[in-house]
Amino acid sequence: MEVKNRYVTVKNQLERDAEPKESDFEFKNTTISLALSDDGEVIVQNLYVSIDPYQINRMKKQSSSHKAIKSSSALSPGQVIDAYGVGRVVASTNSKFEKHDLVAGFLGWEEYSLIQGEFKLSFLRKLETSTDLPLSHQVGVLGLSGLTAYGGFYNVGRPKKGDKVFVSAASGSVGNLVGQYAKLSGCYVVGSAGNKQKVEMLKDKLGFDDAFNYKDESDLTSTLQRYFPDGIDIYFDNVGSKMLEAAIANMNPFGRVVACGAVSEYAYETNRASPNMIDVIYRRLSIQGFITPDYMKDYAEFASITSDYIRSAKLHVLEDISIGLESIPSAFVGILRGDNIGKKMVQIVERIE
Amino acid sequence: MEVKNRYVTVKNQLERDAEPKESDFEFKNTTISLALSDDGEVIVQNLYVSIDPYQINRMKKQSSSHKAIKSSSALSPGQVIDAYGVGRVVASTNSKFEKHDLVAGFLGWEEYSLIQGEFKLSFLRKLETSTDLPLSHQVGVLGLSGLTAYGGFYNVGRPKKGDKVFVSAASGSVGNLVGQYAKLSGCYVVGSAGNKQKVEMLKDKLGFDDAFNYKDESDLTSTLQRYFPDGIDIYFDNVGSKMLEAAIANMNPFGRVVACGAVSEYAYETNRASPNMIDVIYRRLSIQGFITPDYMKDYAEFASITSDYIRSAKLHVLEDISIGLESIPSAFVGILRGDNIGKKMVQIVERIE
Numbered sequence: 001m002e003v004k005n006r007y008v009t010v011k012n013q014l015e016r017d018a019e020p021k022e023s024d025f026e027f028k029n030t031t032i033s034l035a036l037s038d039d040g041e042v043i044v045q046n047l048y049v050s051i052d053p054y055q056i057n058r059m060k061k062q063s064s065s066h067k068a069i070k071s072s073s074a075l076s077p078g079q080v081i082d083a084y085g086v087g088r089v090v091a092s093t094n095s096k097f098e099k100h101d102l103v104a105g106f107l108g109w110e111e112y113s114l115i116q117g118e119f120k121l122s123f124l125r126k127l128e129t130s131t132d133l134p135l136s137h138q139v140g141v142l143g144l145s146g147l148t149a150y151g152g153f154y155n156v157g158r159p160k161k162g163d164k165v166f167v168s169a170a171s172g173s174v175g176n177l178v179g180q181y182a183k184l185s186g187c188y189v190v191g192s193a194g195n196k197q198k199v200e201m202l203k204d205k206l207g208f209d210d211a212f213n214y215k216d217e218s219d220l221t222s223t224l225q226r227y228f229p230d231g232i233d234i235y236f237d238n239v240g241s242k243m244l245e246a247a248i249a250n251m252n253p254f255g256r257v258v259a260c261g262a263v264s265e266y267a268y269e270t271n272r273a274s275p276n277m278i279d280v281i282y283r284r285l286s287i288q289g290f291i292t293p294d295y296m297k298d299y300a301e302f303a304s305i306t307s308d309y310i311r312s313a314k315l316h317v318l319e320d321i322s323i324g325l326e327s328i329p330s331a332f333v334g335i336l337r338g339d340n341i342g343k344k345m346v347q348i349v350e351r352i353e
Numbered sequence: 354m355e356v357k358n359r360y361v362t363v364k365n366q367l368e369r370d371a372e373p374k375e376s377d378f379e380f381k382n383t384t385i386s387l388a389l390s391d392d393g394e395v396i397v398q399n400l401y402v403s404i405d406p407y408q409i410n411r412m413k414k415q416s417s418s419h420k421a422i423k424s425s426s427a428l429s430p431g432q433v434i435d436a437y438g439v440g441r442v443v444a445s446t447n448s449k450f451e452k453h454d455l456v457a458g459f460l461g462w463e464e465y466s467l468i469q470g471e472f473k474l475s476f477l478r479k480l481e482t483s484t485d486l487p488l489s490h491q492v493g494v495l496g497l498s499g500l501t502a503y504g505g506f507y508n509v510g511r512p513k514k515g516d517k518v519f520v521s522a523a524s525g526s527v528g529n530l531v532g533q534y535a536k537l538s539g540c541y542v543v544g545s546a547g548n549k550q551k552v553e554m555l556k557d558k559l560g561f562d563d564a565f566n567y568k569d570e571s572d573l574t575s576t577l578q579r580y581f582p583d584g585i586d587i588y589f590d591n592v593g594s595k596m597l598e599a600a601i602a603n604m605n606p607f608g609r610v611v612a613c614g615a616v617s618e619y620a621y622e623t624n625r626a627s628p629n630m631i632d633v634i635y636r637r638l639s640i641q642g643f644i645t646p647d648y649m650k651d652y653a654e655f656a657s658i659t660s661d662y663i664r665s666a667k668l669h670v671l672e673d674i675s676i677g678l679e680s681i682p683s684a685f686v687g688i689l690r691g692d693n694i695g696k697k698m699v700q701i702v703e704r705i706e
Contacts, residue, residue: 260634261634266631272627273627275626276622276625279642280640284644286640286641287641288639289634
């Protein structure tokens with residue numbers, strides 16, 4: 001017994017200074033045997049999978065001296081691309097999961113995923129079927145994107161009421177939530193985004209105190225000085241590069257940079273930020289990186305608080321869903337161009353039952 | 354009644370992309386009235402004054418958007434340059450200090466200093482006259498340089514036994530002490546310095562596990578990979594620029610960069626570091642700036658521990674003393690070139706009684 005599977009993969013490792021194209025991807029057909037080992041494996045039919053910018057870092061050619069992306073995380077051409085998502089169990093030798101269970105965790109850009117190994121199994125989480133919230137929320141706002149925003153903002157940003165918070169890529173899957181958490185924590189929040197429609201949405205729909213289109217600005221340091229005449233206390237960085245430099249030039253003493261992403265640097269290594277270290281030293285700034293799995297221990301707290309915010313309409317959920325496995329390459333290329341508003345995901349099956 | 358005073362000052366604000374020259378300085382004569390106000394002022398005859406690289410940041414033209422150096426700290430041409438030092442009280446209306454007391458604190462590059470205002474008075478500290486340690490130690494190892502090394506390494510670096518520690522400018526006033534504290538804390542320590550004599554001294558005299566001359570190296574990332582095959586846990590940064598980039602490329606997960614100084618960036622703004630933010634994020638690195646006054650609360654603990662280390666010969670004291678007020682410009686230009694070994698100071702009076 002086996003299931004037919006179809007998945008997306010990269011044809012070649014991506015060049016280190018180029019944007020990905022749809023033609024960098026190809027589809028492959030394979031089969032997954034339903035005869036599982038006794039090691040507690042699970043096969044999941046994928047319903048939604050998450051599309052995240054960080055995946056590009058795994059697809060690129062790795063430099064020999066590059067320790068950042070663990071070799072286990074780097075992707076080879078032809079390999080399945082694992083990704084966060086939601087699915088339904090079709091077979092299990094794991095006592096925690098039964099056939100038909102809805103689950104969330106590290107699945108893959110494919111129709112069916114075989115979940116094995118300690119790391120992936122530890123992330124697999126059974127979903128309540130009786131929840132009033134849409135299943136898609138489990139991919140983004142109640143999934144890895146939400147936990148990234150929550151864990152990074154509260155643990156690394158350490159907000160206090162009245163703090164002035166700047167969020168870049170503020171209409172993205174993580175940024176929009178950071179801004180909303182910041183408002184709910186009594187902070188003053190300004191976001192940057194890449195077009196007028198996004199800027200209006202941040203101000204009108206999500207309650208940001210202000211927002212601007214960075215593409216209209218020639219000198220980001222002056223721009224931030226205009227939006228933060230009293231300086232920035234927390235910069236939640238999703239983009240790196242020139243925006244990071246400009247934010248550091250405008251930070252208040254003891255300000256915190258939450259280094260969440262550097263999407264401007266992902267495709268082009270030469271786009272690196274050159275922050276002024278004299279500012280970092282004299283103003284006692286901290287620049288702190290993090291990755292979301294470090295905060296899995298906070299998942300229950302995060303999900304409970306966030307679900308309550310959603311139910312009471314204090315937090316708006318933005319989802320941008322494409323349909324069908326075949327749409328993954330264009331969805332991925334699109335998020336790196338900033339096409340999405342809110343959480344980008346692909347619904348793998350035509351209809352969610 | 355008044356005392357004649359002579360002091361060093363800058364003729365003009367220094368250009369933002371040039372090294373300082375002796376001819377940028379001039380000497381001025383003035384007088385200080387011994388008729389003090391009742392506000393608790395103190396006049397000190399300066400015996401030793403500290404020569405530190407950071408002073409250049411106060412002498413440079415400030416950019417309009419530059420918030421790092423508080424306007425109160427920026428120096429105008431003609432102004433006295435305040436600096437840490439040791440002296441003897443010649444007049445006082447402050448109940449904590451009497452004539453003939455030995456004191457340490459923010460004095461100035463001058464013969465006599467009038468100490469007034471809350472900040473400077475809060476730093477002024479009466480010295481025990483019965484101490485067995487040389488008075489000059491109060492300027493460096495038991496003064497601001499020592500507290501910088503101690504406060505930064507322990508508070509920001511948070512060392513654990515076995516941590517791998519890299520120190521740049523390791524033969525300098527702060528770096529040599531950081532390396533020695535690190536060895537005393539059970540860490541593995543490598544230092545960089547700018548000539549062979551310094552490198553030998555670090556290894557042979559100060560007990561560093563290894564050391565190298567950065568001027569002999571063409572690719573600092575590879576160099577650090579060679580000296581730290583198992584990665585760096587703490588980088589105590591005194592220089593910024595290319596060395597900071599190379600250290601970040603070699604850091605272990607959860608590594609800490611103690612951002613103490615950026616002497617490579619002080620004279621030339623264009624020498625900025627462009628650290629790879631992908632490393633910072635994925636390896637959860639922190640880059641944390643600090644300034645020494647933040648750790649004054651730890652002074653007593655620091656001084657007690659450090660004095661004991663010195664008395665038991667566990668910590669070597671390196672001092673580099675020039676004689677006479679007139680030697681200040683060359684001493685200052687020299688430390689920015691790396692001429693000094695250990696703590697650079699100028700003995701203002703010809704003979705210490």
